[in-house]
Amino acid sequence: MTQERILVIGGGIAGLQAAAALREEGFRPLIIEKSPATGGHVARWDRLFPTQLHAREVIDTLNTATDGIESATGQEIVSLQSDGTGVTALSATGERFEGRAAVVATGFDLFDARLKEEYGYGMYENVITSAELEAMFRDGKVTMRNGEAPKRVAILHCVGSRDEKVGQNHCSKVCCITGIKQAIELTEAVPGVQVTNFYMDLRAFGNGYEELYRRSQIENGVTYVRGRISEAGETIDKRIQLKVEDTLVGRPLRMTVDMLVLLVGMRAPKCCSTFGLPTQANGFFAPRDPYTQTVASTTPGIYLAGTATGPKTIGETVNEAVAVARRIRMDLKK
Amino acid sequence: MDFGFTINAPRAIYLDKIDPTLRDKIIARERTTLLCIGCGSCTATCTTGQFTSFSLRKMQHLIRRGEYDTVRKSLQECMLCGKCRMVCPRGVHTRAVIHAMLEVL
Amino acid sequence: MHPGSPWFFDPFVLPFSIGVLWLFIAIVWKWSKWFAGLPREDKALIRHNFFTARTFRAIKEAFLECLIHRKIWKTNPMLGFMHMSLALGWFLLIVVGKLETSAYIRDAVNPPHVHVFFRYFFPEEPAAYIRHFNYALLMDCLLIFVLCGVALAWGKRLYSRMMGMKRTTRHTPFDRIALTTLWLIFPLRYLAESITCGVHDSGSFFTGGTGDLLASVLPGGVLSAMEYPAWWAYSIVLGLFFVAMPYSRYMHIFTEIPLIFLRAYKVKSKPEGSTFDNFQIQACSRCGICLDPCPIAADLDINNIQPAYFLRDRRYGHLTAQVADTCLMCGRCAQACPVGIDQATLRLSSRVAFARQSSFYEAPRYEFLASTADRSEGTGRVGYFAGCMTQLTPSITRAMEKIFAAARVDVWWADKNGGVCCGRPMRLSGNLPAAERMERYNTELFRKHGITTLVTGCPICYKTFTQEYKELQKMGIRVLHHTQYIAELIAGGRLKTSTLAASYAYHDPCELRGIYSEPRYVLSHVATLTNAESHEKDRVHCCGGSLANLTLDTAAQKKIGTTVVHNLLATGAETIVTSCPQCKKSLQLSAGNDQVHVVDIAEVVARAV
Secondary structure (H helix, E strand, O other): OOOOEEEEEOOOHHHHHHHHHHHHOOOEEEEEEOOOOOOHHHHOOOEEOOOOEEHHHHHHHHHHHOOOOEEEEOOOEEEEEEOOOOEEEEEOOOOEEEEOEEEEOOOOEEOOHHHOHHHOOOOOOOEEEHHHHHHHHHHOOOOOOOOOOOOEEEEEEEEOOOEHHHOEOOOOOOHHHHHHHHHHHHHHHOOOOEEEEEEOOOOOOOOOHHHHHHHHHHOOOOEEEEOOOOEEEEOOOOOEEEEEEEOOOOEEEEEEEOEEEEEEOEEOOOHHHHOOOOEOOOOOEOOOEOOOEOOEOOOOOEEEOHHHHOOOOHHHHHHHHHHHHHHHHHHHHO | OOOOOOOOOOOOOOOOOOOOHHHHHHHHHOHHHHHOOOOOHHHHHOOHHHOOOOOHHHHHHHHHOOOHHHHHHHHOOOOOOOHHHHHOOOOOOHHHHHHHHHHHO | OOEOEOOOOOHHHHHHHHHHHHHHHHHHHHHHHHHHOOOHHHHHHHHHHHOOHHHHHHHHHHHHHHHHOHHHHHHOHHHHHHHHHHHHHHHHHHHHHHHHHHHHOOOOOOOHHHHHOHHHHOOOOOHHHHHOOOHHHHHHHHHHHHHHHHHHHHHHHHOHHHHOOOOOOOOOHHHHHHHHHHHHHHHHHHHHHHHHHHHHOOOOHHHHHHHHHHHHHOOHHHHHHHHHHHHHHHHHHHHHHHHHHHHOHHHHHHHHHHHHHHHHOOOOOOOOOOOHHHHHHHOOOOOOOOOOOOHHHHHHOOOOOOHHHHHHHHHOOOOOHHHHHOOOOOOHHHHHOOOOOOHHHHHHHHHHHHHHOOOOOOOOOOHHHHHOOOOOEOOOOEEEEOOOHHHHOHHHHHHHHHHHHHOOOOEEEOOOOOOOOOOHHHHHOOOHHHHHHHHHHHHHHHHHOOOOEEEEOOHHHHHHHHHOOHHHHHOOOEEEEHHHHHHHHHHOOOOOOOOOOOEEEEOOOHHHOOOOHHHHHHHHHHOEEOOOHHHOHHHOOOOOOOOOOOOOOHHHHHHHHHHHHHHHHOOOOOEEEEOOHHHHHHHHHHHOOOOOEEEEHHHHHHHHO
16 A cells, blocks of 8 residues: 655654654655754754753653654745645745645744834844844854953844734743743853843743743842833943833833843744635634644645644644644544 | 821722723723733834833723723824734734723823 | 796705805815915915916816816726816716806896706796807707716716726725715706706707606606706705815815816925815826735735725825835825826825824934944045944845946945944834934034935935935035936946846836936846836836835735836746835745846946956
C-alpha cells in the first residue's frame, strides 16, 4: 500500500511536530518551508519561558523526531487548493505540490515595530525589539549600539498587541511572560543593570508564569510600572527618553534609559489573506470551531496547527501539531 | 448616635449611592469611553499634561464613579488637540469624550 | 371673462393670485428680516461695494448660475440641461409672456395672471396678430423647453445615475408638495392651452397642433367642457406651489440671487453666526450634488449629515449635535456645490451654537499658561512649529532637522520640548474663546522670539496660523508649511538633493487645500511622482483622520482611509507620501501592513539630501 502524502506547510515547531506525528499515524508527510532552514521563530530564540530551557533543545528534539522526513526548503507557498480528494499547493517559484491533505502550520510574523513611530524603532539606535534582544542573549553580549553595556533598560509590553491604532486588537499572549523572562535574563547578562517593565496589564496566566513574575521581583529586582509609554525621544548621547504615566501613582513619569526593548506582538502573516481560507478578526486563520475542531479548517482536506490560528505558547503549539495528525487519521479513515 | 467623632467627607466611593444620570448621558454620547483600561497613554502624551495635573484617564474613571465635581474642575484645561486619541490603544474617541463631558457636565 | 375689463378677472385666477401674493409677502418678510439683522460691518460692506463693478459682476453671475446653471453643467451636462431648462425656460416664459400681453393690452393695468393665463383670455389671435412678432410660436418653443426639463426631472427620480448621481436627496413634506405641484404645473399649462386652442382652432404648432388632435379625437362638447376645469387645475397647482415654496427647497430660487450679490460685496459667514447664514442656508436647493463626493456617504453609508441634510436640519430647526459634529470638513462638498455655499463655516457656527450651551464656553481657560515656562530652544529667525501631531511622528521632525542643517538655516524650535496647541482642533469643536486663548499664547511666543518666518510641520497648524493668527501678518511673520519651505529652499538653490530611484503617490491633505504645486515640485525634483488626476488636488478623498470629526470611530476612519490607499496604490507607486502627520498616521493604519509605507514629504527630501 502506498502511503498517502500529507503536505505540511511551514517548518516551524508546529510543522516539525505535525510531520513527526503524521509519520507515526502512517502517512508520508512533506514539510514545505519558505526559509532556507526549518525551525521557525523558536530556532532564533535563546531561552524559553517559563523554565529558561534553551530553545535549541526543543529544536533538537523535533529534528530528531523528523529525521528522514522529506522536506522542501526555500519554497514559499502562495496558493492552496483542495478538491475534496486531494490538495494542491503552489510555491512562489512555481513549484507544484500535491497531497491527500495539508496541514497549514504557517505560524506568525513579528509585528513591525517601525509602525509605532512614536517609539523610534529604526530611528533611534538603542531602541530594539524583543527578538533582537534574544539574538543578543544568544551571542552572549547585551550592549548598546556603541558597544557599552546598558545601565538602565526599559521593556515596553504590548507593542503591536492590544493596539487598535495598528489594527492589532488581539493579545499576543506570550509577550508578558517573555518580558518577565527577558528582564530576568538582562539582570543575569548585565550585572547591575536596572530593568523596568512598562505594562498595561500583566497577563501571567500559564503554569509557572506567576512564579517567574514573583522571582523577577524578589530575586532580580525588576521594577514594574503600570503605564504604557506614549512617546520615546533620543537624547544627544543616544539615550532614550520616555514619556509615560505611572498610573498607580497617578502622575506623569519621565525617565531616561540606555536601551528600550519593544516586546513585539504576533501578527497574521501574508498567507492568511492569500490562501482563501476564512480568517478571524485578528487576521489569523479561523478553525472550524474553537472547541472540538480547533485543528480543522472549514475546507475539507485542509488542517491548521499552531500559531496559524492565533498566538500560542510552544506547549500549546506542539500539542496541536500532535492533535492535527490524529484528526487527519480520523477524518481520512471515514 | 454620637461616637465622639465625625466624618467630614466620606473616603470611599459609594457606588450604590452615586447619581448615574450624567455618567449615563456621557456614555450615551460617546460609548467608546467604556473601552478605557487605564493604560495612561493619553495622560503621558497630553499637551495640557505638561503644565497641569490634567489626566483624561482619571477623569474617565471618575465619571464612571460618579465623581463629577472633580472632573468639572479640570475639564476646562483640555486643549482638545487630539494627541491622546492618536495614542489610545483601545480606540477611545478621546476628543469626543471630552466634547461630551463639556456638553453634559 | 373677456377682454373689456382691464383686470381680466375670472374666479379661477384666485388660487394663483393668492399664491403669488403669499410668496411675495414671504420673500419680502424674509429678506428684510435677514438684511436688517446683518452685523454692522456687513452692512458697511454692502454700502461700500454697491456702486462698484462688483454689482455688475454679480448680475452676470446671477444670470449664469441662477438661470444657465453653469456649474451644474460642469458637473454633468444632462443635469445642467435639466436645471437650465426649468429655470431659464420658466424665466423666459414669464418675460416673453409679459411682452406678449403688453403687445396686446394697451391698458396700464396688466396684472401677472393675465400673461400666465393669456391663452384663456385671448383664445384666438387678435387681428393685430400678423403685424406682431409670432409670440405663439415662441411661447410654444419655450413650453417644450420647460417640459423637457420636467421630463428629465421625472427621469432623474427613476434613474439618477443617468445624470451621474448615485444618490439623490430625501425630501421634507413641503418639498414633496412643492415638487409634485412643480412637476404638474407645465403639463397642466400645456393641457389647458391645448384645449383652448383646440376649441378655438388657434395657437401655434405645439399647443395648436395638440388642440387640433384633441378636437379630432374627442366629441365636440367634451373638449369645451374640459376647458374651464383645466384652467382651474393649472391655477390651483401654481397657487399650491407658490404657497409651499417659502417652506420648501424651492426658496433657493429667490435666495440665491441676494446671496450672489452679498457674496460679491464680500459678506461672509462667521463662526459666531449672523443672519447672513440664512441666505446661504435657504439658497441650498438640496440638488444633492454634495452627496456623492462626501467620503462619509461613499465609505460609511451615513446619509444624513451631508450639507443638503445639515442645511435642511438647521433651516427647520431640528439640527442635532450628531449631525453637526459628523463631518471631516474635507471640503469636497463645498468644492462641488453649484451654489458655492460655505458649508464649513456654517457647520462651525452650528457647533459654536451647541458649545455655547455649555457652562464652560465663556469660562476662563488655561490660566496656567500665564506662568508657563518658555520651553522653546534655539535663536534663529526661522521658527519651526512641529505641532502636537508631529510629536508623535518623530521621523518628520528628524527629517526637518536634517533639511535645516543641510540648508544651513538657524532654527528656533518652538515646541521641541512640548508646546501649546495651535487652537484649531478646539476651534473646530466650536469652543471659540478657548481656541482664542491658545492663539494668544502662541502669538506672544512668536513675538517674543522675533522670528520672521514660521515653518510648521502640520497643515492643521498651518491653516490656523494663516487664517486665525491675524497678528502674525502685522508682525511681518511669513507662515509656511514645510512643503512650501522646502520648495523655496530647493528653488533658491539652498538645498542640494540627489534623485531617488523610487516612485511615490502623493496624498493632498485636506487642510492644505490649494497648496498643490509646491509638493509636486519638491517630489518630482527628488523622485518619481505617480499621481492620478481623478483623485488628487480638489478631488482628494480625506484620509479619515480629520480633527474636524467629532463622532466617527477608528474603524470608520480606517474605512475612509482605505479608499485613499487604494486610489494611491492604483497609480503604481511603491510608497505613499503626504505632508501631514495626521494623514500619515491614518493612511498607515488603513494600509494595514508593513508592505506599504506611508512617509512624509520631509522624510523623502531628507533621504535625498
